[in-house]
Amino acid sequence: MKHIVIGNGPAGVIAAETLRRTDPKCAITLIGDEPEAPYSRMALPYLLAESINEDGTHLRHGADHYKELGIDIVTDQVTSVVPDKRSVTLVKGGEATFDRLLIATGSHAARPPIPGMDLDGVENCWTLEDGRRIAAATKKGSRVVLMGAGFIGCIVLEALAARGVELTVVEMEDRMLPRMMDHTGGEMIKRWCESKGVTVLTATKVEAIEQTGKALKISYGDGSSAEVDTVVCATGVRPNVGFLEGSGIETDLGVLVDNNLQTNKDGIYAAGDVAQGPELLTGVKEIHAIQPTASEHGRIAALNMAGEATHYRGSLSMNVLNTLGLVSSSFGLWDGNEGGDETSLADADSYRYLRLTFRDDVIVGALALGLTHHVGIIRGLIQTGVKLGHWKDRLMKDPNRVMEAYLARTHGSSFGY
Amino acid sequence: MQIKVKTGGLLRRYLPEGSGSQCELDVAAGTTPLAVMGQLGLPAEDQYLVMLNGEVLPATQRGEIVLSENDELGLFPPLKGG
Ligand SMILES: Cc1cc2nc3c(=O)[nH]c(=O)nc-3n(C[C@H](O)[C@H](O)[C@H](O)COP(=O)(O)OP(=O)(O)OC[C@H]3O[C@@H](n4cnc5c(N)ncnc54)[C@H](O)[C@@H]3O)c2cc1C
Numbered sequence: 001m002k003h004i005v006i007g008n009g010p011a012g013v014i015a016a017e018t019l020r021r022t023d024p025k026c027a028i029t030l031i032g033d034e035p036e037a038p039y040s041r042m043a044l045p046y047l048l049a050e051s052i053n054e055d056g057t058h059l060r061h062g063a064d065h066y067k068e069l070g071i072d073i074v075t076d077q078v079t080s081v082v083p084d085k086r087s088v089t090l091v092k093g094g095e096a097t098f099d100r101l102l103i104a105t106g107s108h109a110a111r112p113p114i115p116g117m118d119l120d121g122v123e124n125c126w127t128l129e130d131g132r133r134i135a136a137a138t139k140k141g142s143r144v145v146l147m148g149a150g151f152i153g154c155i156v157l158e159a160l161a162a163r164g165v166e167l168t169v170v171e172m173e174d175r176m177l178p179r180m181m182d183h184t185g186g187e188m189i190k191r192w193c194e195s196k197g198v199t200v201l202t203a204t205k206v207e208a209i210e211q212t213g214k215a216l217k218i219s220y221g222d223g224s225s226a227e228v229d230t231v232v233c234a235t236g237v238r239p240n241v242g243f244l245e246g247s248g249i250e251t252d253l254g255v256l257v258d259n260n261l262q263t264n265k266d267g268i269y270a271a272g273d274v275a276q277g278p279e280l281l282t283g284v285k286e287i288h289a290i291q292p293t294a295s296e297h298g299r300i301a302a303l304n305m306a307g308e309a310t311h312y313r314g315s316l317s318m319n320v321l322n323t324l325g326l327v328s329s330s331f332g333l334w335d336g337n338e339g340g341d342e343t344s345l346a347d348a349d350s351y352r353y354l355r356l357t358f359r360d361d362v363i364v365g366a367l368a369l370g371l372t373h374h375v376g377i378i379r380g381l382i383q384t385g386v387k388l389g390h391w392k393d394r395l396m397k398d399p400n401r402v403m404e405a406y407l408a409r410t411h412g413s414s415f416g417y
Numbered sequence: 418m419q420i421k422v423k424t425g426g427l428l429r430r431y432l433p434e435g436s437g438s439q440c441e442l443d444v445a446a447g448t449t450p451l452a453v454m455g456q457l458g459l460p461a462e463d464q465y466l467v468m469l470n471g472e473v474l475p476a477t478q479r480g481e482i483v484l485s486e487n488d489e490l491g492l493f494p495p496l497k498g499g
Binding site for chain 2: 150152178179239252253254256273285286290293317319335336
């Protein structure tokens with residue numbers, strides 16, 4: 001059996017390793033187009049904060065890791081897939097054939113159509129090369145504007161702050177983390193960042209960026225402007241599906257996959273940021289551009305490719321973030337669930353907030369701020385669909401008792417009864 | 418005719434005031450999902466996850482499929498996480 005995996009991020013690497021574990025004899029080719037050892041984007045903030053070196057970003061350590069597993073690593077770019085011929089075309093390597101194919105090409109940073117986005121000094125923070133450029137361009141006291149205060153934006157914020165730069169964050173929406181926090185939570189995080197010396201401009205559009213001598217002039221929608229050294233753009237990501245055009249592999253925003261992570265073409269699978277697959281609670285096909293989904297997708301796709309039929313229950317949208325020491329997290333249907341109850345408790349002065357949403361007596365979504373111990377528990381409650389019984393009413397009155405509820409309902413302890 | 422429109426996340430703001438995350442919408446017979454998205458004012462340059470009666474509706478079909486009375490059109494943000 002010949003397997004080709006396109007993309008050597010976490011989804012691709014875990015898939016290749018799982019293939020080997022499941023089938024000691026098969027041939028595995030892992031193709032990636034970045035001139036790097038397979039690495040984790042998640043580690044880039046630590047690289048920028050100088051708490052690790054480049055080696056520390058690598059997904060696996062030891063020069064011979066892939067060789068020992070008999071995984072053939074190829075640095076090249078796939079430009080097309082022909083399902084009927086079971087072949088892919090490479091820029092350097094001509095054609096390669098497969099029995100089973102995994103598309104794990106991830107996503108790329110999207111840049112808004114604003115004049116000046118192509119100037120030197122305007123960076124993404126998406127690849128290792130981006131990380132090197134930002135590290136070279138910024139030092140203590142550099143004037144930096146970060147565009148976008150979403151999940152990735154806030155992770156990058158933390159890293160830039162650690163470099164000691166003079167930081168302004170600009171977000172088009174009316175709050176920080178507009179897609180992962182409600183107003184209450186978003187406002188608290190904004191106030192927290194401001195208290196740590198970061199300037200936060202919400203409901204602000206960047207209109208243009210221009211070169212002025214060595215610096216950049218950044219203009220805002222309200223007519224004001226500022227002179228800065230570097231602009232870092234974190235305004236969303238888009239799946240890498242362009243090379244599949246004309247292949248007959250069904251795409252929407254990402255590659256559409258079923259509960260086996262298979263595409264509409266037999267023997268062709270997709271995983272990670274590029275895959276649009278079933279969500280855990282609704283079954284709706286969504287893209288969850290997060291590492292846990294990439295790992296889980298990669299593993300399950302590979303089991304299916306190796307002939308071990310494995311059903312995927314669906315991915316849980318989940319973000320956990322540490323912003324200058326304030327931990328925030330969001331899970332599942334935090335924005336409410338049709339017909340379901342919800343409860344919340346906020347303590348703005350001590351930056352604590354907890355919101356739980358229910359379907360009947362099961363938690364299906366949550367937001368938490370300043371509550372580190374709750375993260376694993378909430379995830380567990382949602383993923384295993386724990387029925388809370390009479391604990392639901394207790395949580396409605398006091399969501400902070402979620403830990404007790406978890407212990408009582410999963411460990412059968414008499415805790416709290 | 419009337420259809421049901423469901424939204425999620427920041428797209429709620431495009432529904433008539435006071436709708437929350439879903440509403441009934443009066444549309445012309447023969448209309449397409451793409452036309453409804455235009456009627457609601459969704460910026461054409463953005464990407465969306467569009468569902469029709471619980472099934473994903475790829476971009477290529479949004480301007481072609483004709484909606485029927487009581488169809489349920491779901492309009493969601495493209496991606497979670499990034
Ligand atoms: C700064 C930063 C911080 C992050 N922090 C977190 C975090 O804390 N938690 C979290 O859950 N997620 C985080 N993420 C997101 C996480 O990194 C992604 O969800 C994850 O990398 C997705 O893995 P993947 O394998 O699907 O894709 P990727 O890691 O993007 O890997 C895909 C690879 O395929 C290559 N490729 C693409 N097209 C082709 C082609 N045609 N031919 C050959 N190769 C190709 C790409 O160049 C890339 O190297 C972060 C991302 C960034 C940028």
